[in-house]
Amino acid sequence: MKMLKVIFKNALRHKLRAFLTIVGIAIAVVAFGVLRTVVTAWNAGVESSAANRLVTRQAISFIFPLPYAYREQVLKVQGVETVTWANWFGGTYIDKNQFFARMAIDPETFFEVYPEFKLTKQELENFKKEQNSCVLGRDIATKYNLKIGDIMNIDGDIYPGNWEFVVRGIYTPRDKNTDLTQMLFHWKYIDERLRKEMPGRAGEVGWYVTKIKNPNQSSAISEEIDNLFKNSRAETKTETERAFQQGFVTASGAIIGAMNFMSFVIIGIIMLVLGNTMIMSARERTQEYAVLKTLGFSGGHLIAFIGGESMVIAIIGGIVGLSLTFPLVNGIGMVIPKGFFPVFNIETSTLILAGISALLVGVAASIFPIFKALHTSIVDGLQHIG
Amino acid sequence: MTPLVQVKNVVKIYKRDKLEIPVLQNISLDVPEGEFLALMGPSGSGKTTLLNLVSGIDQPTSGSIIVAGTDIAKLNESALAKWRSRNIGFVFQFYNLMPVLTAYDNVELPLLLTNLSKKEKKERVEMVLKVVGLADRMDHYPKQLSGGQQQRVAIARAVVSDPTLIIGDEPTGDLDRKSAEEILILLERLNQEFKKTIIMVTHDPHAAERARIIHHLEKGEFK
Numbered sequence: 001m002k003m004l005k006v007i008f009k010n011a012l013r014h015k016l017r018a019f020l021t022i023v024g025i026a027i028a029v030v031a032f033g034v035l036r037t038v039v040t041a042w043n044a045g046v047e048s049s050a051a052n053r054l055v056t057r058q059a060i061s062f063i064f065p066l067p068y069a070y071r072e073q074v075l076k077v078q079g080v081e082t083v084t085w086a087n088w089f090g091g092t093y094i095d096k097n098q099f100f101a102r103m104a105i106d107p108e109t110f111f112e113v114y115p116e117f118k119l120t121k122q123e124l125e126n127f128k129k130e131q132n133s134c135v136l137g138r139d140i141a142t143k144y145n146l147k148i149g150d151i152m153n154i155d156g157d158i159y160p161g162n163w164e165f166v167v168r169g170i171y172t173p174r175d176k177n178t179d180l181t182q183m184l185f186h187w188k189y190i191d192e193r194l195r196k197e198m199p200g201r202a203g204e205v206g207w208y209v210t211k212i213k214n215p216n217q218s219s220a221i222s223e224e225i226d227n228l229f230k231n232s233r234a235e236t237k238t239e240t241e242r243a244f245q246q247g248f249v250t251a252s253g254a255i256i257g258a259m260n261f262m263s264f265v266i267i268g269i270i271m272l273v274l275g276n277t278m279i280m281s282a283r284e285r286t287q288e289y290a291v292l293k294t295l296g297f298s299g300g301h302l303i304a305f306i307g308g309e310s311m312v313i314a315i316i317g318g319i320v321g322l323s324l325t326f327p328l329v330n331g332i333g334m335v336i337p338k339g340f341f342p343v344f345n346i347e348t349s350t351l352i353l354a355g356i357s358a359l360l361v362g363v364a365a366s367i368f369p370i371f372k373a374l375h376t377s378i379v380d381g382l383q384h385i386g
Numbered sequence: 387m388t389p390l391v392q393v394k395n396v397v398k399i400y401k402r403d404k405l406e407i408p409v410l411q412n413i414s415l416d417v418p419e420g421e422f423l424a425l426m427g428p429s430g431s432g433k434t435t436l437l438n439l440v441s442g443i444d445q446p447t448s449g450s451i452i453v454a455g456t457d458i459a460k461l462n463e464s465a466l467a468k469w470r471s472r473n474i475g476f477v478f479q480f481y482n483l484m485p486v487l488t489a490y491d492n493v494e495l496p497l498l499l500t501n502l503s504k505k506e507k508k509e510r511v512e513m514v515l516k517v518v519g520l521a522d523r524m525d526h527y528p529k530q531l532s533g534g535q536q537q538r539v540a541i542a543r544a545v546v547s548d549p550t551l552i553i554g555d556e557p558t559g560d561l562d563r564k565s566a567e568e569i570l571i572l573l574e575r576l577n578q579e580f581k582k583t584i585i586m587v588t589h590d591p592h593a594a595e596r597a598r599i600i601h602h603l604e605k606g607e608f609k
Contacts (some may be wrong), residue, residue: 006486298464379438
């Protein structure tokens with residue numbers, strides 16, 4: 001206990017310097033936490049992908065539709081359990097700044113394929129019954145203060161015209177990283193209106209999502225699905241949901257890579273800040289270390305004293321930094337448009353990484369001062385002050 | 387009776403780059419147990435070097451140094467550290483107290499290396515602080531004490547683990563006459579009342595008079 005007391009007192013000996021170092025570490029930990037949160041938010045779609053879901057899209061590009069008729073054929077492929085589909089609707093709600101995903105889906109199969117979107121039995125029944133109904137993610141409902149029975153008017157762009165929807169359900173998450181920022185409504189509602197107004201665009205599906213029985217067969221099933229439509233007017237590309245989501249992320253790969261790089265540069269900066277403090281402290285205390293050695297304290301004791309000091313500062317800085325990261329990330333999460341980062345939470349892995357980084361920095365920053373203290377002879381150390 | 391300290395044919399040569407600087411030249415010295423010895427000499431005469439060798443914080447180039455039956459020239463770094471903690475009490479010219487610790491904590495420092503219980507440590511620290519007349523200042527930090535008081539704390543730290551030998555390197559060198567006198571009286575008392583063997587380096591003839599034996603060093607040899 002006395003040793004700890006000495007370590008703590010020495011760590012906080014120069015209060016202003018210790019304070020500034022702790023603040024420096026805390027700021028770096030906050031910056032690291034926020035950057036990593038942005039990176040993980042970017043990858044949230046990939047992380048929330050299910051292994052038993054395959055996505056089938058037009059082989060040339062995601063923006064080209066597939067025929068609705070493909071559904072029956074995909075369903076017949078061995079190993080396929082359910083097939084659902086969706087169309088990206090786009091449109092404007094209130095104004096163009098209010099961005100969130102709006103998708104036309106099949107209510108009968110969608111929630112079977114996506115069990116992480118939780119609706120009450122009653123809500124699901126009501127949604128299925130009413131063709132112009134919609135369901136909203138909890139975050140979107142909260143943001144726009146929308147309740148069951150409220151009307152939402154969407155001004156269509158990909159599907160021109162004014163579209164009116166009645167809110168019949170607000171889905172909640174099964175998992176921590178479930179996207180709660182989507183608006184889902186009947187594909188049939190869109191399709192039937194298209195049949196009347198733009199018949200050439202009716203019967204089109206944006207993409208199919210296939211739930212398979214055995215994830216280990218995903219390659220074989222994907223290949224079989226794509227073979228079904230080879231040499232057709234709309235060839236397909238089927239891949240796992242993870243690979244599909246990864247495709248979106250890869251498009252922003254350079255930015256994410258830069259953010260990742262920056263987060264680790266920050267760790268380097270912390271190391272320099274703390275390392276500088278420790279080197280200054282150790283140099284000032286060369287004489288004290290010599291006195292401790294004279295009294296009989298061993299090399300191990302000096303390692304504990306110097307390393308302990310460094311760790312105390314790193315740990316305090318790390319704790320302060322992590323404590324500030326939570327409110328800051330929550331604040332950023334509230335400011336950025338909900339649809340931009342559907343899931344914006346601090347991952348446990350980010351906390352662990354920041355914590356471990358702070359500890360490693362504490363260890364690394366003390367290596368040189370420890371080496372110096374151990375290799376300075378007592379006589380030289382005592383003369384340092386004399 | 388075997389002397390407590392036996393210095394035999396000790397040579398110490400410092401190497402600075404390619405230059406060899408002989409500091410002690412074939413020195414021999416016996417210090418009986420319970421003695422109070424003063425080492426005097428001009429700057430550069432080698433008295434502090436001899437003190438460093440006897441206290442095991444430096445190693446001779448050749449020769450042997452036997453303290454309380456142990457040839458310390460043959461001990462390695464870690465064995466020497468253990469040996470020092472058990473056998474040597476240091477009093478430095480500039481006190482060398484830890485500024486972040488109170489007088490009590492400073493005195494307790496050497497006891498952190500022992501297996502004494504918390505209660506035993508407390509009793510010992512309080513006892514030695516009482517001996518040096520600072521029982522009422524044990525919660526004070528070094529900066530709250532005068533130079534003389536700080537040196538008395540340093541003496542308490544030096545004797546708290548009941549060492550075989552007390553080493554003083556100019557213990558009055560940084561003090562005014564009155565404080566220096568108090569420190570010398572204290573060292574005399576440790577020697578006479580508590581039978582402690584003391585080797586002290588000093589420039590001050592007045593301080594050296596307190597010792598029972600005075601040796602003069604000049605250019606690395608006893609005069």
